[in-house]
Amino acid sequence: MARDDHGVTPQSEDFSAWYNELVAKAQLADRGPAKGTMVIRPYGYRLWELLQHELDRRIKDTGHENAYFPLLIPESYLRREAAHVEGFSPELAVVTHAGGKELEEPLIVRPTSETVIGEMMSKWISSHRDLPLLLNQWANVVRWELRPRMFLRTTEFLWQEGHTAHAGAGDAMRETMLALGLYTEVARDVAAMPVVPGEKTAGERFAGAERTFTVEGMMRDGKALQSGTSHYMGTNFAKAFDIQYTSDTGRLEPCHTTSWGMSTRMVGGVIMTHGDDKGLVLPPMLAPHQVVIVPIGRGEQAEQTLAAARELAARLKAAGVRAHVDDRSQLSPGFRFNDWELRGVPVRLELGPRDLASGTALMSRRLGDEGKQPIPLASLPGDMPGILADFQAFLLRRATEFRDTHTRVADGWEAFAGAVASGWALALHCGDPACEAEIKTRTAATPRCVPLDGPPASGPCVLCGAPAAYGKRVIFGRAY
């Protein structure tokens, strides 16, 4: 358990305890009253909003439009696509009573919206001129979780789900990859998470999909986090929901559809990609406060440094920096420093009477790698965007190095077992689901993805020795 008010169990000692304590103490989220639900507190929600804003902009820039579909879906809809209902049945929450009466047909609280969106697409699409239909929705979904985990697996979570319909397989596959590209870019350029884009093996596909693609991030305990997925559905949902169009030659054809989602799980990804023993480390692009100014001093000096801190914050804000003044004068400077370290603020500025006299503020970056530096107050607003961009780039570089040093090409079982004990293995695999299951039983590792940019490779399967499938190495790892 925690050492003091700001302490958390060290990562290396118990990663899981570290994570849980940090989520609570950094005020990112609390448990909700119903099993497995989560309350996202303002600090955590702001982080999500900033991510959402970046992703939403890219979704719109690539021609998609936002819409909103109902939360409650007739139970019969889910049964129309056989694989889909089989995959989701164990996780459903069911409304049986409403308005004081038992419903004739129970309503499912959406676990995902392919079915209801498929039904509406069938009404909206008639001609090839209606295609492609490029939709997205920001929504909450509910999946009953047996082992809930804040942000990573909660009974309810927030996400966007893109749903598109196309005239042919080629267009739909290009869309599937476009969405995967957006996720790769947002993870890398916004969350500083160097995710690996790749394809899931058959056993890990979305219920009802022909092909499932994923971006996989490596957490600081060496485990993988599936951080976004994009699915090519073929004509499975089009046939189940009559999503058809008349081609330019007058033939009635089923559409090819896609769906893709990224969720509040990403908040967990940010925590586990960058955090350290002292707490969160937030990439500036997602930090609710990019800079916190801590005024120091007593009596009259306290008033002077507080006034100077407020003026500096206003100048930083005018320069486009999210600056916050910690005016909790009842708390000691040390307590406040620890608090903002725990909460992962990228840059801290101390402003005491002596700093004020010399016209500087004492700057510390969250990782403490450059110690404390005095920076002239006059040039701070101009310098800060660059300092933050450097820190953002540094975090991505650090995470990339961590991922690369914890990923090993593994030929032979011992090398494989060693690699997945602390990170990822790049291994040859036969593609047989039974062999995948045996690997999971022995090591808890699963195939995370067949990376898109993996070089060609062939040889015997790392476990059973049969000829490798996929034409390249597969990433195996333990996962959240």
Add this chain to the structure above:
Amino acid sequence: MARDDHGVTPQSEDFSAWYNELVAKAQLADRGPAKGTMVIRPYGYRLWELLQHELDRRIKDTGHENAYFPLLIPESYLRREAAHVEGFSPELAVVTHAGGKELEEPLIVRPTSETVIGEMMSKWISSHRDLPLLLNQWANVVRWELRPRMFLRTTEFLWQEGHTAHAGAGDAMRETMLALGLYTEVARDVAAMPVVPGEKTAGERFAGAERTFTVEGMMRDGKALQSGTSHYMGTNFAKAFDIQYTSDTGRLEPCHTTSWGMSTRMVGGVIMTHGDDKGLVLPPMLAPHQVVIVPIGRGEQAEQTLAAARELAARLKAAGVRAHVDDRSQLSPGFRFNDWELRGVPVRLELGPRDLASGTALMSRRLGDEGKQPIPLASLPGDMPGILADFQAFLLRRATEFRDTHTRVADGWEAFAGAVASGWALALHCGDPACEAEIKTRTAATPRCVPLDGPPASGPCVLCGAPAAYGKRVIFGRAY
């Protein structure tokens, strides 16, 4: 029913049919599969997003923080505040099964979030230093509706709900009025709806509130639309959920709380405040497309006007204008003009070969009040923000005039009955709920609000003759 593909039943003939046809034909929304649910289509959702953006900015600028609370609330929570559960019980949707099992305690799909937020506030607040706590959430809520109506009363709707806790009644009342002020401002300055802020009479209060305030808009059929509400809860929820703080003198005190909400109902308000027989009329601040450019011509000329339209659109976008090119060359110009009229686009620009030759575009404002004017292409991007601002101001002026000419000071029953048949009555009322009920039975009119800025007035009740309450006249009207 509709006359042709773009026609809708005239407003004057059947306002309700006009509304329903318009929502569908303008592609704002469609019915969802479950009873009373609604699918918000991209055109309607974009309008909501633009409103949401304006409201969210003001909520943040006044010191509130966004958070997110669970959708599913234990049934027992709702019972803790007696008036609250009594008010909401008939409208609840209940999850009884989840994860393949019957739940020990049923979960309510939130109809509003006072209960679950109250529970969390009780955990987060301990000292007066934790106050005020100023929260907001953007969410979906479910209330089972017997007579659903698109945007106005749907089983599920989208809204923001502000929830705040304060150390005293004075602070909480100031907050209640601040939120009401935000709604008045957003309705007026963004939606061009000249709403009247006022207080609800006792019979129209929110379930569990001490005082309920509202902003009421007048629709073009003379009916009122409650467009946002703000509630002072006193210590009712604080006592039910133990939301307490230690004062600076060390005493344990209950907090005073507020809640306030504005919803997708506002989309219905915009339709019914500004629309006419030809369709929607959108205020520029909420119009998904502020300007639509329709290129005209055949063959080679079509290519030239389309290229010029795209170039013009790019220049308009660079000037901050939401411009759209209608490149559906397979449709006649007349068809496209009618389509954008139906969809309420504020400004239409026609661009034919002759326009191009003279270096102009033919501009029509949506209300056709100034006919078609040739405007030089060179100056259009510079002029357009002003043209749009004028149109926005014009719509507010027109709606204000409509409201004022349909609001009458009514003394005596005949004058009252006449006023509420076509608009609002400003009447003296005794304040007796039985008398309110009798007025409703006779005229379908209810007290909409006691307007904040109404001048002092006294005299006999318009129906029963007893001395008037409230110290001022009350607005009565039929309502949605």
